Amino acid sequence: MSEQRIRALALCIFHHHGKILVNQFYDAIKKQTFFRPVGGGIEFGERSHDAIVREVQEELGTSISDLRLIGTLESIFTYAGKPGHEIVQVYDARFDDAELYAKPWLEGFESDGASFRATWCSSDSFTAISPLVPEGLYDLLKSASLLE
Template sequence: MIEERPDGASASDYLPPTQIRVLSLALIRHPGTGALFVTEYLDPARDETLHRPAGGGIEFGETSEQALRREFREEFDTELEVGERLGVVENIFVFNGRPGHEYIVVHEATFLDRAMLGHGPWPVLDAPSDVGVWRPATGVDLPRLVPDALADLF
């Protein structure tokens, strides 16, 4: 496992193409607006801005709930209350011109820190080119929510 990454790199940048990654992502809805909290990032090969629920990789021996709490501490220096597991989705994709394959455990969650309900954006502390934002649940001209299979869970 690679422990140090250059700024802006994700763990998937270092996985061989035959490696399947297991993630835990949080579906967080703003209590006032219904907006989704997502990580906004760029696919440089396509010059496309993407939105994905925040979270990250599950480490060996860690539950998906523990992974979410750790990832939000590392990425946003904040705490979560992790709720119901909504499901697991499989995602086979191409990012930055490279193939990827993930299994994603999705949980409902809420922020314990009310400041996270503000307008943001919030820099991702371990990937400074990415930010956390509140994404309207509906609307036109929104960046794509990935993976597409998430739509089946909410």
Template sequence: MVEPAPPIDRSRIRVKAMLVAPNAQRTAHAVSVNAATAENPGGYHRLIGGSVELGETHIDAVRREVREELSATIRDLSYLGVVENIFRIDGEVGHEIVFLYTGTLDPEPAATGATLTESDGAVVPVVWRNFDDDAEALPLYPAGVVGLFVQR
């Protein structure tokens, strides 16, 4: 049995490394589907990636996170920039500095039924979110990241 993860300490700024991972047609990118929160009762999408560990560079962190969560590697990895993400989750303030990259996943997640495994053992769905996402019901976090990719 998997033990529940300890609560996340949101009293500190966290450093993340995340990936905008386009599909082969470059019309959509892979995101995780996260559970409902007080702010997002329908859930939300989040880029693939996670926390930078002590002594680890952000480029190594994004590679490790993709390997651990998706059992994949990143081809054509390219740095996009940094975003500051200040948000609320279930009423609690969170603050992240996110190093953003783009690159293709190898293997690419399936069109349907794909998942990733979080560090706490939770299995989370992975879907392809259109870059043209005006009609998308779920918000994307960190907010504003796709604009960095589209500008390239």
């Protein structure tokens, strides 16, 4: 059994015309779809803003700039039947390549090599049945005027 621990995570919000870029996940045990922005774990000795630059480069193969910390969230959840606990640094940033905003989705790769498709979604894409995670992110983005 793996040791339970709190994970430090950095997520990045890319927004364009009232939409944000998110990955779609599915929890087969809960039979629930949910959405989460691009990002990942903060490595030991790494600052969260450096982690998000690295994660976006690794996952999407692109560079970003104008990083701005918009908030910190604490997330306690269950995914695939396993408990999780994360402290999440949430950043706003922009892609250096403006052409990425015109694409309906961006192809990416997880650290294990699995591919994913990040898509632009508006606020009405997120519901109680298909939420934006982590908990509190939707309200944080609304208060920062990053989601309509």
